[in-house]
Amino acid sequence: MREVLAQAAFQLFLERGFERTTVDDIVARAGVGRRSFFRYFPSKEDVVFPDHERCLAEMTEFLAAVDDSDPVGAVCDAARIVLRMYAADPEFSVQRYRLTREVPGLRTYELSVVRRYEQTLAGHLRGRFGADGDGELRAEVIAASVVAAHNNGLRLWLRSGGAGDPEAAVDHALDLVRGVWERPAGPSPAREKPALPAAGPSGITAGSGDNEVIVMVASKGTPMWRVVQQIEAAVGES
């Protein structure tokens, strides 16, 4: 029933526009009563985003169960739950993306949903970082970065018409954020390889074996994000 209503609504939004479609039109197309509609959807806006509540619940559940070793990685993984929801139905996601760009009310609705994801991620990080010092500040900035990076990758895919695999773009975007904010993990077999070769004027030399030290040499003009990417690359090298 929920699915039937959502499909009927969406067909109508595409045919005659969001504003000119009424709830009466939707229930007539779906062949059900008006009260059925409101049993499933609080408003016409909600029918455009039928899966966000489930997705938010899944995100909350995931974060409650995740271990504490890598909070930034955990919120990146949590953001990927949203991506999978979009990727599960490319055609619907692309149509909705186009519709949302045209209807201000839907854009506003989407902003409030995105904000709830962001607050869920920030809440998790706050719990991990604690209230000391900049814990809350870092939690909010990282959550905002993760959401922006996720949405950048997602939007690339939606703009391309939903072709191919959206995961690569989102992984790439989230890696940028992780590279900047994540605590490099402790020693692991992958990190006990011999030292990397020196990499020229802006390079990194990582100690080998149990020598847990990074020595980084860069010219002062090197952008900070690039320094961080290179440190991450060296630390994560397999």
Added chain:
Amino acid sequence: MREVLAQAAFQLFLERGFERTTVDDIVARAGVGRRSFFRYFPSKEDVVFPDHERCLAEMTEFLAAVDDSDPVGAVCDAARIVLRMYAADPEFSVQRYRLTREVPGLRTYELSVVRRYEQTLAGHLRGRFGADGDGELRAEVIAASVVAAHNNGLRLWLRSGGAGDPEAAVDHALDLVRGVWERPAGPSPAREKPALPAAGPSGITAGSGDNEVIVMVASKGTPMWRVVQQIEAAVGES
């Protein structure tokens, strides 16, 4: 007139709540006609945020005129324009903050305003970073970080009831973001002091004089954000 309407509206919102106040109530209190209201404000929501349009225009103007040497610093400075708007009238800002937390429609409205600030900042950074490689991604992530940091500092001040100077908290928050994302500036007199003393197990040694090299030594367990803060501190040391 605009000011009079805004004050009348706000008094009524505080007295009887936002939802239960009509535009007719507002114009009656202000002693003007209904059409005057709509000449100044498209909706009841707009009267709660009477200065955002002006502030957005000022931000756009500022960014159009700023030089290219430090794009991340420029968007941080642009964000401070919003802070100054709040700080100019602490009592109004604090009342609005409380009102906005209670009225879902105002929260949604505020989200859409914040989003416009974020897009203005991202647009500036996109123009500076170019479309190559990760330019757009970095622009969006940095803009989101700057907005989150600004809002964290601003919210601290609003929650405290608007006591004292909000700039310190916002400066501190924005410094965290700059430290992570900003390109360290080129050599300057302040950076040509003798080398810093080594700073223990996680420390930085900066070359002196014209030697434009940073050598950074840190244990692998050091969180990335702390590494970046320390590099920034060393580079910026006067």
